[in-house]
Amino acid sequence: MPEITLDGLVKEYGGVKATDGLSLTVRDGEYLCILGPTGSGKTTCLRMICGLTAPDSGKVLFDGRDVTNEPVSRRKAAMLSQVYSLFPSNTVYENVMFSPKIQEWPEDDARQIVKSMIKMVHMESKAHSYPRELSGGQQQRTALARALASDSDVLLLDEPLRALDARLRLELRKELRSMVKEMRLTSVHVTHDQDEALEMADRIAVIRKGRIIQVGTPTEVFRDPLTPFVANFVGRSNIFVGVMGRSFDGYSEVMMPLGDGRAVLKVRRSEMQEGSAVVVAVKIGSTKLEKIRPDAAGGTDPPGYFRGKVERILYEGATITVEVGTPAGIVSAKLPNRKFEDHAADDSVLIWWPPETASVFPMPPEGLEDELRLD
């Protein structure tokens, strides 16, 4: 299976750049998720890999071979579209048979492959049904079988789970990934759903405004984001603005103005210059709360702690999210639901986190608001 290299792809639509010098390497047999908000150029990127869209400049390479000008039909890069696009006048069997027939494979081989693909996606009992008679999940699996039966080397998945019910979407994540991995195809999966990317991908490429910002394993991207945007988009974060302070063994300090005074935040050790403006991001799941007993009120908080007042508690099933009002804005903490009884609105709490869970970035030149915008 080929290694895909995208080299400086640019595509403009009426003056708007859908991709702006996009470069990315997808390894042989890898399941890569391109994760980005709506309109970030994900789908354009996918269409350029299979040739449905021609880049204005830049190259697409399969195993080092330039395929930029190769027609779609010869690239062996099958697309699984978000609406499945099962051909409405064909049965499940005929849909899966489409590619073998078009490519004029020997009939016996074709029949065998089609049958095994239909079996693999558990659609034997529906082989002679028409697409409109199938449920969303069945349509999705048929589309997958059709793509897998095409002898493609590359599988492109354009938000393949988007049109499904929430529950089914969760169930199909594992199933889809394992079936694709079994075929050892080089796969690119485009999604705006960070949970989906985290759960399914070998590696995640975060895309924004037509450029890849960070590529890494789900853990890397989640734990060690490269920019405040990635920190906030892949798993929600609490974001703070402050000034770089001194560094110690294992952590650095950031001074954050808070009301009339200031708070000292402890963050992962950083080499950034003391006194420079910085942005701190802490995943809401890493944010901890400590209830202050009424009699312990007053006094200054130790470094790494600052206080706020609980405003709301959202019960989400396995977790709860506690929203705490502070002079620096609302701070959210995602806690296990057994903590539900521990907090109540109007409680005073101390906010803290393990320093190694707090990422620190230089203040982006266009300003923080622009950096965090989801478009």
Add this chain to the structure above:
Amino acid sequence: MSLLKKINEMSDSRRSRKAWFGAVCVVFLTLIIIPSIFVVFRLFTDWSSVDGVIADGATMGVIKGALFNSFSIAFIVTVIDVIVGIPMAWLLVRKHFQGKRYLDTLMDMPLAFPTAVLGISVVMFWGAPEGIDIPGLGLNLSPYAMLILLHTIFTYPYMVRSLSAILEQIEPNYETAAMTLSASRFTAVRTITLPLFRAGLVTGFILCFARSLSETGGTYIALKMMGVQSTFFTGPTFINDAKSLLGPDSAMGPMILISVLMIVLAIALLVAARLMMVRLKIPTSRVWPQFGRRLSRGTVPKIKDALSIAFLLVIVLIPSFYIFAFLTQPVAAVDYGALLSSIGLSFLVAGAAVVFDIVFGIPMALYIARNRRTVLGKMLDEAVNVPLIIPTTALGFSLALFWGMFYSGDSTAVFTAMVILGHISFTYPLVVRNIIGAVEEADASYEEVAMTLGAKPFQAFSKVLVPIIKSSIIAGAILSFTRSLGETGATTSISGAVKTVPVYIMDLVNKDSYAEAAMCSIILIVICFILIFAVRMIINRGERHA
């Protein structure tokens, strides 16, 4: 097989796809657009002959009168169609009742009648023409009123069809929402649905207006049967008759002038209608709740539905079918040889035109549907409408002038080829429009996915898209075929030597052989119905699997 393979391979190259589309554009331009409006160039190169006509008060008077008749009749007919078409479209789309399917089929029947036949039938029903023994209503109508009744019949289905097509796309939810907010149905429809409707109104308006403006055969026959064919003219009947009235030489100037005037006015109207589609506002700011409620309850809606059906029966269907009354008479002698050869010729012309329309119309429709936002896409989209709005008689005349530059012999085969080209011009837009609609509804991802699965672009088109839009292609083909079959004006103005069925029937009427003309019409109608029925059966069988 090897040819198909070659096409498949070629479709993979961007350059050959571009070359093919370029060829389609060239064909469209040189075979359809330029010949259709060539007469406008002729106006300038041949100004001397036109100059004389403008100075000639008497001829000018006739021309002005003919133009006035054509445009005012078309306008009145279209307004009538709108008024009675809206409730009928409503009935067909929103109401469910027994026998709706039959009503739906009855609606299309006038489209299967050649207008020449309708001409005979309508005058027989309303008037009491000399030389026909079958009693009609015997009303002493003016030719103007008679033509309005006639033109209403074959424009009405176009209006109802375009209105119901739009209405089907408008969700009833809006109306329901308005009604839960305590609007009466009348108010909800007037203020919510009607404004969403205007695209359909304008399309219907253009179609009906153009159809009425173009009509020649039925109009001429009606005027002839009333004995006023040489005193009362519409634009097309004037062009049709000018040569025999004024002599071949002195007819040229007036024919050029009136053709150009009709073409220019028609195109100006198309542009105006397009602008109206954007600007037209249906006033919604005032409501009259009491009045609306009274109109929405009790007997008023029922009366409205009953009137719609009554109109269809009395004004459209009965006059159309009245020609079958001839079956009560002793069977007239029919020259079957001549009739069948003219039917054969008509089928040849219509068949050739439809095949051409499909081969060159589908790529055009695909391009327009998929490139709506590009400049070329928009231009082609407008250009395709031009032959639709140009009165076919003027179009035929223009085409004859154009090809006359290259050929001056008198071979019937060449004239037949020219007639086919003429019929292509005005049927092409019907096929293209129908397919554009279908392609726009078919998600582009079907073809795209097919290509990523290894299909060449032509395979993606033929194996994936065609099955999806098949019924629209067939519908467009039927529409074009019947439209071509019924056409008189374009045929006669290209060549008098090509005797298609409607021309043959018109000749019989001219010879006062009404009974034979009627018999021929009945045979023709029966053949048409069998054909349409057969095609529907085939489609239905296909759709059971789809």
